[in-house]
Amino acid sequence: MQDDPSLPLADCGKATPKHPTASRSRPTDLYHRLKLWRVPLLMVFLFTGAVVGMYFQPPLLRTFFGMTGLEPGAGTGKPIAVPPLPPDAAPAPPPPSVTALGRLIPEGDVVRLAAPYGAGDARISRLLVRVGDKILEGQPIAELDSLQHYRTAVAAATANVAAKEAALDQARSAVSAALAEAKADRDRAASAANLARNEANRIGDLFSRGVATQATLDRAEAAAVQAARELDRAEAHLARQEGGESQPDVALAARQLDVARAELASAEGDLSRGQVFAPQAGRILALHVGVGERPGTDGIASLGTTERMEAELEVYQTDIERVAPEQDVTLSSAALAEPLTGKVTKIGLEVERQSILSANPAANTDARIIRVTVALDPDSSARASGLTGLEVTGRIETGRSQ
Incomplete structure (x- = not known):
């Protein structure tokens, strides 16, 4: 087979064995065995570095913890290699004084004089004090324009009381006169009754001697009885007049006088609605209204015991x-x-x-x-x-x- 020039290796036509030969595998195993001793050495080195870092905490390690926000020993409930916290220091003693803000006031604070009850829309007609004046308890401070109305009411009530007193005196005089007249009528009736009884007795004596007639005797007896009845009527009338203050006319006049006096007391009480009085002694600190003005929520004046x-x-x-x-x-x-x-x-x-x-x-x-x-x-x-x-x-x- 010819070599293919495109292949990186020459093709010899023989298959390469799958396992290396014994001569080549022996150095490779020895190399791997020699490399394993580095693992425990690395573990010892890391452990030593951790101990040294926790104990000495060098600046580089502190910088790392500062950048990452981690804290030594924060991952366990019982950290080691962390310096113990210093014991709690004793609390500092409190300062010898207390400082506070405040204000100066008269004894009992400032008193604001308001308009009297029932003043309504009344306005100031007269101021009787000035700022800085020393005043006494019960001294008038101001007058309202309604004061004249209340004074008129007091004058009318006073006149009504005088009229009712005169009516009571008149009733008492009338009762006294009626009593005297009743006594006179009773005395006259008693005299007439005695005279009629004596005349009847005399006629009866003459009748018994045959000198007077029966008719004359009857008329004398009738006159005596009539005179006795008149005496009873006069005594009853006298008894009615002897009641004195319990007489109806006198009692009615007395009750009317009581009503008039009550109206006078009410009018005199209303008179205080037209004036403002000092509830205590002190000094006028401020006036909050002027003449012609209606008192507001600030009142009329402020006073205090300065x-x-x-x-x-x-x-x-x-x-x-x-x-x-x-x-x-x-x-x-x-x-x-x-x-x-x-x-x-x-x-x-x-x-x-x-x-x-x-x-x-x-x-x-x-x-x-x-x-x-x-x-x-x-x-x-x-x-x-x-x-x-x-x-x-x-x-x-x-x-x-x-």
Whole structure:
């Protein structure tokens, strides 16, 4: 067979044996046996590298963990080769003071005087005080334009009472006169009855002696009986007139007087609807309306006891457990030349939303607070008497209390 020039090998015409000869397979098996010893060596090398990496944690390994977000020992509940966490440090002691925002107020807070009950559409006709005036309890503050109407009603009720009193006096006089007249009628009837009875007895004596006739005796007896009946009628009429205050005319006049007096009391009560009075002593802090204006929701005036000033602080609910009565408080503000001092007197019982906000734009505007009242000492109260409503920063010394 000729060689095919297109084939890569020469074709000798003999088939190639499937299995290599013994001389060739023997070096190949030896080569594979010598190569197997690398496997355990590789395992020992990998194990040694893992141990070294977990123990020393070189920078390259840390960089790898940082890039992948993995953590050493995160895949098991009991990691090894991880440094133990340091023991929990003791909690830091709380600061010796609590800071809170607040405002200055008179003792008992500011009182807003509203229009009296039933004032309706009444308007201010006269203001009797000015801002800064010191007033007494019950002192009139303002008059409404409805006051004249109520005064007229009082005058009418007073006149009605006087008329009813006169009617009662008239009724009593009439009863007294009727009583005197009834007594006179009774006395006259008694005299007539006695005279008629004596005349009948005299005629009877004459009849027994035959001097008087039967007809004369009968007329005398009839006259005596008639006189006795008149006496009974007069005594009954006198008994009716002796009732005094229980006489119908007097009782009716007395009840009418009671009604008139009740109407007068009602009119005098309505008179207070035309005026505004101070419920307590203090100082006028502001006037919210003028003459001719109708009082609105702000009321007519604001007053307070500025002789004794207080501060109302809004303490965070997380700090309130450290606040106690009689703790010292220092109040500061840009408007004060020197800080004010005082003591905690009252701690509120209700958690509220914060109403006084800090100028810091990052401050919490939805905090929950408890109101704490601070009574200022006399010197601080005198300096703060003209600063009602001033926002202050209070520092409550929680480290000590007296």
